[in-house]
Amino acid sequence: MDIRLFRRREVHGSALCELAPFRSKGRTVYGVDGMTMERTLALQLPRKLVFGANSLAACAEWIGAQNPAAVLIVTSPQIRSLCDPLVAALQSQGRTAQVWDGVSAEPHVDDLAAAIAAARDCRAELVVGLGGGSAMDVAKLVAALLDGRQQIGEVFGIGKLAGRSTPLACVPTTSGTGSEVSPIAIVQDSADGLKKGVISPYLVPDAAFVDPLLTLGMPPAVTASTGIDALTHCIEAYANRQAHPLVDTWALEGIRRIARSLPAAYADGRNVAARTDVALGSMYGGMCLGPVNTAAVHALAYPLGSDFGVAHGTSNAVLLEHVLEFNLPAATGRYADIARAFGVEEGGAASDVAQRGLEFLRDLNHRVGIPAHIAELGVPESAIDRMADSALTVQRLLQQNPRVVTLQDARDIYRRAF
Amino acid sequence: MDIRLFRRREVHGSALCELAPFRSKGRTVYGVDGMTMERTLALQLPRKLVFGANSLAACAEWIGAQNPAAVLIVTSPQIRSLCDPLVAALQSQGRTAQVWDGVSAEPHVDDLAAAIAAARDCRAELVVGLGGGSAMDVAKLVAALLDGRQQIGEVFGIGKLAGRSTPLACVPTTSGTGSEVSPIAIVQDSADGLKKGVISPYLVPDAAFVDPLLTLGMPPAVTASTGIDALTHCIEAYANRQAHPLVDTWALEGIRRIARSLPAAYADGRNVAARTDVALGSMYGGMCLGPVNTAAVHALAYPLGSDFGVAHGTSNAVLLEHVLEFNLPAATGRYADIARAFGVEEGGAASDVAQRGLEFLRDLNHRVGIPAHIAELGVPESAIDRMADSALTVQRLLQQNPRVVTLQDARDIYRRAF
Numbered sequence: 001m002d003i004r005l006f007r008r009r010e011v012h013g014s015a016l017c018e019l020a021p022f023r024s025k026g027r028t029v030y031g032v033d034g035m036t037m038e039r040t041l042a043l044q045l046p047r048k049l050v051f052g053a054n055s056l057a058a059c060a061e062w063i064g065a066q067n068p069a070a071v072l073i074v075t076s077p078q079i080r081s082l083c084d085p086l087v088a089a090l091q092s093q094g095r096t097a098q099v100w101d102g103v104s105a106e107p108h109v110d111d112l113a114a115a116i117a118a119a120r121d122c123r124a125e126l127v128v129g130l131g132g133g134s135a136m137d138v139a140k141l142v143a144a145l146l147d148g149r150q151q152i153g154e155v156f157g158i159g160k161l162a163g164r165s166t167p168l169a170c171v172p173t174t175s176g177t178g179s180e181v182s183p184i185a186i187v188q189d190s191a192d193g194l195k196k197g198v199i200s201p202y203l204v205p206d207a208a209f210v211d212p213l214l215t216l217g218m219p220p221a222v223t224a225s226t227g228i229d230a231l232t233h234c235i236e237a238y239a240n241r242q243a244h245p246l247v248d249t250w251a252l253e254g255i256r257r258i259a260r261s262l263p264a265a266y267a268d269g270r271n272v273a274a275r276t277d278v279a280l281g282s283m284y285g286g287m288c289l290g291p292v293n294t295a296a297v298h299a300l301a302y303p304l305g306s307d308f309g310v311a312h313g314t315s316n317a318v319l320l321e322h323v324l325e326f327n328l329p330a331a332t333g334r335y336a337d338i339a340r341a342f343g344v345e346e347g348g349a350a351s352d353v354a355q356r357g358l359e360f361l362r363d364l365n366h367r368v369g370i371p372a373h374i375a376e377l378g379v380p381e382s383a384i385d386r387m388a389d390s391a392l393t394v395q396r397l398l399q400q401n402p403r404v405v406t407l408q409d410a411r412d413i414y415r416r417a418f
Numbered sequence: 419m420d421i422r423l424f425r426r427r428e429v430h431g432s433a434l435c436e437l438a439p440f441r442s443k444g445r446t447v448y449g450v451d452g453m454t455m456e457r458t459l460a461l462q463l464p465r466k467l468v469f470g471a472n473s474l475a476a477c478a479e480w481i482g483a484q485n486p487a488a489v490l491i492v493t494s495p496q497i498r499s500l501c502d503p504l505v506a507a508l509q510s511q512g513r514t515a516q517v518w519d520g521v522s523a524e525p526h527v528d529d530l531a532a533a534i535a536a537a538r539d540c541r542a543e544l545v546v547g548l549g550g551g552s553a554m555d556v557a558k559l560v561a562a563l564l565d566g567r568q569q570i571g572e573v574f575g576i577g578k579l580a581g582r583s584t585p586l587a588c589v590p591t592t593s594g595t596g597s598e599v600s601p602i603a604i605v606q607d608s609a610d611g612l613k614k615g616v617i618s619p620y621l622v623p624d625a626a627f628v629d630p631l632l633t634l635g636m637p638p639a640v641t642a643s644t645g646i647d648a649l650t651h652c653i654e655a656y657a658n659r660q661a662h663p664l665v666d667t668w669a670l671e672g673i674r675r676i677a678r679s680l681p682a683a684y685a686d687g688r689n690v691a692a693r694t695d696v697a698l699g700s701m702y703g704g705m706c707l708g709p710v711n712t713a714a715v716h717a718l719a720y721p722l723g724s725d726f727g728v729a730h731g732t733s734n735a736v737l738l739e740h741v742l743e744f745n746l747p748a749a750t751g752r753y754a755d756i757a758r759a760f761g762v763e764e765g766g767a768a769s770d771v772a773q774r775g776l777e778f779l780r781d782l783n784h785r786v787g788i789p790a791h792i793a794e795l796g797v798p799e800s801a802i803d804r805m806a807d808s809a810l811t812v813q814r815l816l817q818q819n820p821r822v823v824t825l826q827d828a829r830d831i832y833r834r835a836f
Contacts, residue, residue: 039470040468040469040470040471040472040473041468041469041470042466042467042468042473042476043467043468043469044465044466044467045463045464045465045466045467046463047462047463047464047465047622047624048460048462048463048619049460049461049463050458050459050460050461051458051459051461051664052457052458054458055458055460058458058460201466204465206465245698246469249667249668249671250667253667280663280664
């Protein structure tokens with residue numbers, strides 16, 4: 001395949017091409033600013049994907065078609081009432097519908113064990129995750145581990161899950177995680193206190209129902225942090241060494257929608273149009289997670305969460321601008337595209353446009369009440385070296401970053417964010 | 419939901435809004451030029467979707483994971499050799515791999531019956547459609563009807579299929595139909611000679627493998643007609659009363675890719691980059707077919723195919739420009755967006771931009787050798803009235819057209835195309 005030819009085509013209509021070719025797996029490929037289509041992309045998708053107001057009703061209908069005798073709905077205590085219409089619909093179909101609302105903000109493997117026990121108690125033949133990322137992640141793991149063939153300790157990492165025999169649907173009530181369409185679930189291991197991921201195509205739900213009306217009650221702070229998390233998924237998938245034209249489209253569309261509507265959703269949680277826009281952007285972000293995944297922002301955000309309990313979205317939000325500033329010279333054209341998707345003014349070199357994108361992000365964070373500095377999150381500056389060490393272990397994501405991140409780079413980025 | 423608010427959002431960055439609100443199902447909605455997100459969109463997707471060079475290898479791997487004892491590969495005689503690597507891979511897995519190459523350009527229900535008999539003969543537990551739209555459509559119906567619960571005569575129409583018990587994968591060798599991701603299969607009924615569609619979520623394959631390398635051998639004329647067919651899917655999904663923001667993104671991306679790369683794929687069939695671009699555009703077109711589907715171009719094209727045997731893509735191609743010219747005043751903003759996706763020059767009113775889009779289409783047809791007039795296809799002008807009568811029966815698609823098409827309108831459009 002003539003990469004050069006393709007390279008020219010892919011940059012059509014944008015101002016890419018600053019980067020020199022780089023070596024990958026022993027050969028020269030064009031990265032980040034000169035995407036190729038060489039890589040064959042395998043997507044695992046929900047077989048059924050429903051988007052829009054009242055799609056919760058479609059969820060009940062889909063479950064009816066699967067005909068399970070009993071259903072376990074995994075959720076969090078504060079949103080339990082959102083399950084009521086689904087429970088009523090399932091009961092009217094003559095099914096057992098058990099709600100397990102033990103999901104906490106940062107779920108443990110112990111919580112997972114309790115959820116699996118609840119599923120066994122009610123003889124669940126189908127599992128629904130209804131809630132934010134935590135509830136959906138626990139539900140995904142319950143469905144995967146319910147048959148008892150594997151234990152959670154055996155499946156941490158990529159591709160360790162042997163299968164999933166229990167049908168699974170996810171219904172998000174936040175717009176951030178994209179877990180409803182992603183192959184990822186994260187729980188905290190009680191053994192060592194670390195947050196660990198299970199990544200497997202079997203974790204992509206069979207069906208996802210994205211109902212923006214379920215997000216209307218989200219408090220502003222949650223709207224902000226989850227929304228910026230979703231935005232980060234899209235940004236990091238677009239400016240990524242593994243970026244792919246198929247996913248680029250979704251990433252840019254997600255960026256456009258979240259950037260233009262998150263402030264309105266934050267200012268007025270009942271604004272259905274804004275909620276709908278952000279929900280769609282978040283779903284696109286989730287669709288990027290499987291085939292491309294994230295990069296340095298997520299890698300550097302993890303220690304803030306695991307060591308200091310900062311919410312995942314907030315951790316990403318405070319680091320986003322600083323990581324992007326660091327990355328910018330390595331993928332200027334890509335960041336200029338992102339800035340255009342934000343809607344910034346055109347004009348000047350690509351680096352000027354990209355810079356205006358950084359300003360837009362700073363302003364966006366401010367408008368949705370995200371703290372400007374890590375210091376405001378109760379993290380001491382003395383933790384920088386330890387956090388940098390920890391972040392550098394997340395090579396799975398760092399390898400995808402458009403610019404190599406050394407230990408010193410990580411420290412510098414944290415320092416700037418303080 | 420405040421439609422007006424949403425309407426404003428949706429037109430962000432484009433020049434829509436010419437159309438007055440219209441009534442639908444007893445209430446006022448904004449159509450075509452003032453998209454809303456009110457409609458809840460249900461997508462049925464392949465669980466596995468692989469795109470890129472050599473994804474045929476991923477197909478063998480996927481089949482291995484399903485573990486069928488025997489596989490029937492449905493294909494057409496002229497591309498039978500493309501099945502060889504898949505057959506070899508399946509045999510090396512210890513499976514029976516039977517190729518049935520009886521698919522003709524316009525498959526009949528009799529062909530379908532023969533294919534089902536072949537599947538029973540080899541006790542196929544999984545069906546693969548490898549080829550153009552005809553081969554994939556027959557394979558989809560074989561998988562759906564193999565268990566003998568229903569006959570083809572019972573399932574014509576929308577939603578008549580009760581289920582599908584046989585796993586199904588599709589591998590396109592043309593870039594046009596999008597059948598690998600769509601819920602549609604079309605065969606000719608021997609009883610009355612009409613082409614009839616089966617539309618059902620069960621017809622969406624479990625897995626689709628889109629390998630642009632398989633399209634390299636497509637003759638230029640087939641490249642042209644199938645490519646314009648795919649382009650038409652995208653255009654008619656975008657300028658459509660049922661248009662939806664989720665699908666709009668795919669439609670515009672498909673338009674962009676096909677418009678910019680079809681001439682290169684036509685001029686040099688070995689141009690992998692151009693082939694890849696068109697294959698991706700075609701896949702996006704197929705993804706639009708389920709949730710939105712097409713409109714008047716397809717409705718008016720059907721009689722050319724069923725009465726005069728004109729290839730489906732060519733029928734669409736000769737009518738496309740004329741139907742669009744007719745539709746333009748009813749959805750100027752949408753057609754201007756489409757023209758921008760073609761890459762035409764900006765400037766002037768939306769109607770000017772949209773007009774430049776029509777010129778682009780005329781030129782595109784010319785560059786890929788599509789006849790400029792129906793008369794060149796061996797269709798007599800005396801057939802116009804009969805074709806118009808026949809096209810008007812396809813209300814399923816005409817209802818979605820941005821502008822109402824009367825019998826006289828249909829006659830006028832045909833006349834202009836002659």
